[in-house]
Amino acid sequence: MFKRFKLDVRLIKEIDKTLLISLILLILYGILNVYLCTKAQYGLFFVKSQVIWFALSMLALYIFMAVDYTTIFNYVPIFYWGSVILLLLAMVPGIGVVVNGARGWIRVGGFGFQPAEIAKLGIILMIAKRLDEMEGKINEVKNFFILVFYAAVPVLIIVRQPDMGMSMVCFFIVLGIFYTMGLDIRIIGGGLMSLVLAIIIVWNSGFIQLYQKERFTGFLNPEVDSANTYQLKQSLIGIGSGGILGSRPSFSIDGSSSYSAQNVPEPQTDFIFAAIADQYGFLGAIVLLTLYGFLIYKMISIARTSKDIFGSVICVGIVSYFLFAIFQNIGMTIGLMPITGITLPLISCGGSSLLTTVISVGLVINVGMRRKKIFF
Template sequence: MFKQFRLDVRLLKEIDKTLLISMILLILYGTFNIYLCTKGQYGMTFVKQQIFWLVASLIALYFFITIDYTIIFNYVPILYWGTVVLLILTMIPGIGIVVNGARGWINLGICKLQPSEFAKLVIILMLARKLDEMDGRINDMKNFFILAFYCIVPVIFILKQPDMGMSMVCFFIVLGIFYTMGFDTRIIAGGLASLVLAIIIVWNSGLIEPYQKMRFTAFLNPEVNDASTYHLNQSLIAIGSGGIVGSSPSLTENGSSTYAAQNVPEIHTDFIFAAIADQWGFIGAILLLVLYGLLLYKIISIARTSKDIFGSVICIGIVSYFLFAILQNIGMTIGLVPITGIALPLVSYGGSSLLTTVISLGITINVGMRRKKIHF
């Protein structure tokens, strides 16, 4: 029964090794920095949990590399509606739990699962499947409404949690796919206007707590020294203290923690970039961006050479996710964009985020492996 999960050695040479190595280095870099910035207060707690999810992610990676990605095509509806059910379950007291003001997690006992992380992947898969069935005819009005339906359903439940950050991620994934597939730019402009309107409505609906609003608008007035700007100001100080080569890496067991580790809230999740810049300085930050650059370049290359629309759209969606998440996460730590709870892909602490991101890259590698016919 496990024969279908054996990877033929003749396919191994088709694996994009640069993409695979870049992904692994980013995960290791992130895990190491999670340890460095939390060991002073939490010891090995967070790094052990991250390693648990890393092992689970590598198992999933192997699974999604070995099976032909065209087989996934047939199971996309099951994955999509299964994720929608999980999103609904988060709203049921006793099943869904509240973390940082959002009821977006399911308690599994040994760990917590965040279904919205899976939502971004299944949206990509569903759009890829539908566009393949439509032969890429995205400007057909009937096709547009079908695609819009599958985008809106999970986002409604994500907004209900409320999780504005993940809603933005989903929106920009869809935007990237629609734009790349040649969607009418006038309608895209209308979609952006609709996003602004939706934000205004949600902003004034009472779903967003006052402290969440304060964090979101803090970047507009960083000079104000109060609770609303505390995260940002501490992050800026930490990044500045890193200099060129880093402040004082706490590489020994009893080594002193950096400024970021001691003063920046949520340092191992939302503000992991501040920890890296403080620990390793400008050089460490550039290394991170170089690895991301290599990763994105290889995904784009695979998208261009995919043998079908399904594979191309998957890669486009994943590139859109990475671009937005990287720019948003790093941008918020340096005060260029509002502060949202968007993780730095592969680097921030978070099991659901790591698992879904590795799975998405596994499917991307799969598309690249099978872009040309292999003669057995």
């Protein structure tokens, strides 16, 4: 049984070392900043949790690198429909719990996870599988609607929770895949118009509460004195406090914390970029973006050289996720994007997000390891 998960030396040589190192450095950078912005109030509580999830993620990374991704191809429907079932269970009172206004979490004992994180990966895998079976013929009407169906099923459930942030993530993942695979630009334009229409319908449907709407639109007028713009205002002050080299009070002898750690609500999750820019300044933000740059560049390179459509689409979907999540998360901390619950990949505190993101990158590394035929 364990031989199945043993990596041959010749496969190990094919691992993209830059991609792997960038992945691990980003996680460690995130753990450090989670500690720095929570230690004064919570001690080691959050960092212990993140370290445990990091260990689990490294185990999952190894497994998803060891098993040939073409073997996973046959099990994609089980993974996809399993994630849909979990999404539905999260909607059931008594099983699902409400977090930040959305019933999208399942808690078992002291363990909690967000099924939408799993569904996000399920969408990528299912669309990749179907496109491979279709030989990439995305512009055939039947094929297009089949792909839309598989994208829409989990997204509609996520919208109903309601979790607009994750809905946006899933939409832009699918958009990135469709665009890269050569979908007619007119169809993409129609899809964007449909998105606008869907947002208007959901916005006025009663699914979204007033405070959620104000939180979403607060970036348009941050000067308004409102509880929903408070977090953004504090984030901007914290980022400004960092300057070029950062304030770095967390490293001082008296154990004081940065402005963001003390004043930005939940700086370890959605607004961790503010804590990083405060602590390390512009330089720290550049280091973060450089690591992301290496990660994304390498994933794009693997997507281009994949031996099949299945592997290529997996890479494209995951790259699309990173690009949108990074842009959205950092954008909302500086007032350029609406405030949503989208976390900063590999950096923000959150177990299910870290685990699924590491698995996603592990799949990309897997695709890159098996670009060449290796004779055993």
